[in-house]
Amino acid sequence: MPRNLLEVRSLRVLYKVHRGDVKAVDNVDLSVREGEILGVVGESGSGKSTLALAILRLLPKTARIANGHIYYKGEVDLAHSPENKLKEVRWKEISLIPQAALNALNPTLKIVDHFLETARAHGVHDRKWVIERASKLLSLLRLEPDRVLKSYPHELSGGMKQRVLIALAMLLEPTMLILDEPTTALDVLTQRFILDLLKDLHAKTNITMMFITHDIAVIADIADRMAVMYAGKVMEVGDVYTVFKEPKHPYSIALMKSIPSLTGSVEEMRSIPGTLPDLVNPPPGCRFWPRCPHAMDICKKEEPPTVELKPGHLVSCWLHARR
Amino acid sequence: MSSEPPLMEVRNLRVYYPVRKGIFGGVAYVKAVDGVDLVLNKGDIFTLVGESGCGKTTLGKTIVGLVRPTGGEILYKGKNILKLSKREYLEYRRNVQIIHQDPFSSLNPTKTVFQTLSFPLKRWGIARSRRDLIEKVSELLSLVGLEPPEDFLFKYPHQLSGGQRQRVVVARAISVNPELIMADEPITMIDVSLRIGILDLLLDLQKRFNTAYLFITHDFGAARYFAAKGGGLIAVMYLGKIVEVGPAEDVIHDPLHPYTKVLMSAVPVPDPELSRKKKLLKLKSLDIPSPMNPPPGCRFNTRCPFSKPKCEKEEPPLVEVRKKHWAACWLYTS
Structure with a gap:
């Protein structure tokens, strides 16, 4: 067991x-x-x-x-x-995706910055690693990493935002x-x-x-x-x-x-x-x-x-x- | 059969919302409702289901006179609601009541239950003296299951639970004995264990007073329960159109339109074996086209797993494929 x-x-x-x-x-x-x-x-x-x-x-x-x-x-x-x-x-x-988190994305930040910010807040400063890991997770969640990372939250649908949040939660493995x-x-x-x-x-x-x-x-x-x-x-x-x-x-x-x-x-x-x-x-x-x-x-x-x-x-x- | 006109009839209804395109661009239109026909008689239950943005709420609001149609007609007892005399219009507004989704914002927080419920009674001269009002309001509260009424009469909304508030909203809607109630997602904000209680309450009023319902929801389970128990129809909307209408269990268990089939294959059911065995009908695309x-x-056709060349050119009519079961799809008509 x-x-x-x-x-x-x-x-x-x-x-x-x-x-x-x-x-x-x-x-x-x-x-x-x-x-x-x-x-x-x-x-x-x-x-x-x-x-x-x-x-x-x-x-x-x-x-x-x-x-x-x-x-x-x-x-x-x-x-x-x-x-x-x-x-x-x-x-x-342990990562948490809280309820109603769709509204938690900062409307003034591109998705890529959400990943970088999150990593930085936890002491990870390797920009290249973060973008690679984010891209890998986003493709795993069937999103186009290049396009999504460059987008602002309002450019994404609810389902896409939810997937971004899952990827964000999984960023630091x-x-x-x-x-x-x-x-x-x-x-x-x-x-x-x-x-x-x-x-x-x-x-x-x-x-x-x-x-x-x-x-x-x-x-x-x-x-x-x-x-x-x-x-x-x-x-x-x-x-x-x-x-x-x-x-x-x-x-x-x-x-x-x-x-x-x-x-x-x-x-x-x-x-x-x-x-x-x-x-x-x-x-x-x-x-x-x-x-x-x-x-x-x-x-x-x-x-x-x-x-x-x-x-x-x-x-x-x-x-x-x-x- | 009497020749009395139906309680409510909708003919080729269109509701377009104007939106500006860019700074210099002209005006474009969101076609929220685009050619809908329906008939409601006394005691009928008509359940509109669809995903967000399909136009179900706009259709409901237009039928009860809250949104002005762009085209088509809404007939109340055979008369166009935009051409009613003042007296007829008041009668229509009294006979067609509304239950909104959110029981937290549809009650005035500064008024007690008694004040909220006595207002329409005074307004329509159903009761006048304080004693009559208390008696009538108490009767209404018992009717919606808020018992004993004395415990609720002088409470403010914040002292009530969500389910109790929604019961007050229902009591307000039925206080003037309406012929039709438009209920837009009435149980979405209610606790799971109490949802069926609210639906049963509405169905009980249908049986007792022959109240007709236009019930709007995104929840297929709730639509099935309400329509099946009330002997009514389910209509599925997609991008401003009704794509399928039929008796509740037929639409749920044996859907005709590919869109309904896809939805039914996607909804999880409370049975682990069944839910995991379900075969998802794959869409060609997940993206909903713009209603503009x-x-x-x-x-x-852009998402349909069965689309043919014809589907991209000609719009299919809504036809009766089986008894009382209509679908707008070229699979069933040539």
């Missing part, structure tokens, strides 16, 4: 608001294996983006890591590393890429093109990917393993084939039924009653119980333990816990 |  590249242990991230603390990520355990594509799926407010930002310690000032560890390659604890250590990890070891909703703002055909490119890129470079999205169909299409998040917690983790075929957590089951998709009967699709809990004062016990069709007394009192149903298939639910 | 200068003949 491949080793774990990244291990998140008991991670707790809080955002300060005037009413108290938003428990955005609460006691999360999650591992990313070397060379895999891990899909993280969740609705808005599930904590998936916060998790991504916490890994690289790019959280906004109002947030803090209150507890837990983020081990990279089993040695460095990113949750407690000093800034200079983090600088060596960001972009060189990172081991891992975190992509937060990379295809959300794109049209159907562009989304398909980017998904296929990412699969191709993964096959060619074996780069580890953490792919974050609200769209469960995208996870089914691209990921090896998946984690389902809800209200700051990981509810279920497993191989995508297993989780889609036999989802065990009531939330995963409900989420899959709530997607108006092209397959399956429309009669069986339904929304999940109720709304996301208030994360300043989350319900005691399991965070899904107020919306769960199987809620029992214990769910309202005690947090469910995480149990391994089959090797690698983890569920946090009292229905599956041995009491 | 659409290609001659069939507009899809």
